[in-house]
Amino acid sequence: MNNNLIIINVLRFFALILLQVLVLNNIQFSGYINPYVYVLFILMLPVQTPGWIVLISSFLLGISIDMFSDSLGLHATASVLIAFIRPNIINILSAKEAFVAGAYPVIKYYSLKWFLTYALILVLIHHSILFYLEIFAFREFFHTFLQVIASSTATLILIIIGQYMFYKPIK
Amino acid sequence: MRNLLIFLWKRNLFFLFLLLEVISFTLFIENSYYQKAAFINSSSSISGSIYQIQNNIAEYFSLKVVNTTLANENAHLRSLSTDNYLKINNTVFTKNDTTYKLQYQYVSAKVINNSTNKRNNYLTLNIGKNQGITKDMGVISSRGIVGIVKDVSDNFSSVISVLHKDSKISAKIKKYGDVGSVLWNGYNYRRASLIDIPTHVPITRGDTIITSGFSSVFPEGIVIGKIIDHRIESGNTFYTITIEFSEDFNKLSYVYIIKNFFKNEQNDLEKKTQNE
Incomplete structure (x- = not known):
């Protein structure tokens, strides 16, 4: 990783935390939809990033979000889990496509379909852990399930919009 | 021993992952059940000050609603007998209930962070330990109850909203x-x-x-x-x-924290009776 990439990722880390706690946590779309777009940081770390950096930075990201939402440990648990399984998902999904060394897992370097599958899997896992852990019981299973689906959809839409805003796909 | 070390080294990522998950999960359980980790939630000074800045900007947009609410409340208070309300200074009011010898004191506070869209919702208020706030005090607004103080730092306090699974x-x-x-x-x-x-x-x-x-x-x-x-x-x-x-929790801006001076006496007596 060169210096430029490090700076971009550090900036993205803080920008996403502020976006999450100051804007998205305050938005009310009924009680079901709470988008957690900060996971984009974990999704977009370069493929070649050493595993321990991915894990530690995801932990710090989760803990920072927790500090602002009074849910100490909740976001950290979910973030560290998706940071751990991220390399496996990339490997499975990249088996068919040519592997671009050092690249970001973004639409620009892969296809839209690839990125959607990749983001969908990780966001779904992250949101499921988050919402079920927050309730800590299965008694409101169906309600929580709806919350997971609705919030994951909202998160994905925001992530895709963000991708097209900052990275023009190569045609 | 050497084999064990090699095994650990080969699997170092997995163990780092386990370590971080155990830390996170322990924090989560401890924080939800015993509310011990008071130093690292929204009443902590870093996030408290960031919320304060955000609130300073955002409060201009709700000035009209806040003014109407305060005016309504003033009218309501004016219509009550003033003997019950002893004004000590600008923000602290005392209510003396002579029949029951109970004394409640109300301290006004501003909500600087609030949520209603989660399963467990919390609020952050702009006063804390320095203003005499302690854990477990009740929080109400002019329209109804709001929650219970969970943690305090020097200048902020964090409140469990009524909108919480444990409330x-x-x-x-x-x-x-x-x-x-x-x-x-x-x-x-x-x-x-x-x-x-x-x-x-x-x-x-x-x-x-x-x-x-x-x-x-x-x-x-x-x-x-x-x-x-x-x-x-x-x-x-x-x-x-x-x-x-009766309260629209989405519109909260000013609340009152209730100090009960006889709380310890009541709690101690109840605890003693239950133990016997």
């Missing part, structure tokens, strides 16, 4: 005096359910629900909401009641 408020029906509990089941931030009201009570839609005063946190008679729906499920001896909160 259970001792309540009674104003007209009949029957006591039940208000629980929030998470679907709608305007509604909650009232349980433990037996079916012989002739309740009707629109009956007001107030705090019972049994807990040492809230004084008796603070409005919680009103009944909007009630039914009896077959074979049940209690009503299934839906109430609507």
Whole structure:
């Protein structure tokens, strides 16, 4: 990783935390939809990033979000889990496509379909852990399930919009 | 031993992952059940000050609503007997209830962070330990109850909202005096359910629900909401009641923290009786 990439990722880390706690946590779309777009940081770390950096930075990201939402440990648990399984998902999904060394897992370097599958899997896992852990019981299973689906959809839409805003796909 | 070290080294990522998950999960459990980790939540000074800055900007957009609410409340207070309210300084009011020898003090505070869209909601207020706030004090607004103080730092306090899975408020029906509990089941931030009201009570839609005063946190008679729906499920001896909160939690801006000077005495006595 060169210096430029490090700076971009550090900036993205803080920008996403502020976006999450100051804007998205305050938005009310009924009680079901709470988008957690900060996971984009974990999704977009370069493929070649050493595993321990991915894990530690995801932990710090989760803990920072927790500090602002009074849910100490909740976001950290979910973030560290998706940071751990991220390399496996990339490997499975990249088996068919040519592997671009050092690249970001973004639409620009892969296809839209690839990125959607990749983001969908990780966001779904992250949101499921988050919402079920927050309730800590299965008694409101169906309600929580709806919350997971609705919030994951909202998160994905925001992530895709963000991708097209900052990275023009190569045609 | 050497093999063990090699094994650990080969799997170092997995163990780092395990370590971080155990830390996170332990923090989560400790924080939700014992609320110990007071130093690292939204009452901590870093996030507290960031929320303060955000609030300084955002409050301009709600000035009109806040003014109307304050004006309404002033009118209401003016219509009450002023003997009950002893003004000590600009922000602290004392209510002396001579019949019961109970004394509650109200301290006004501003909400600088608030949520209603999660299963467990919290608020952050702009006063804390330096202003005499401690854990477990009740928080109300001019329209109804709001929550209970969970943690305090020097200048901020963090409050568990009524909109929380663990919140259970001792309540009674104003007209009949029957006591039940208000629980929030998470679907709608305007509604909650009232349980433990037996079916012989002739309740009707629109009956007001107030705090019972049994807990040492809230004084008796603070409005919680009103009944909007009630039914009896077959074979049940209690009503299934839906109430609507009198406070719109999404619009909270100024609240009052209640200090109960006889709280320790009541709690100690109750604890002693239960232990015997």
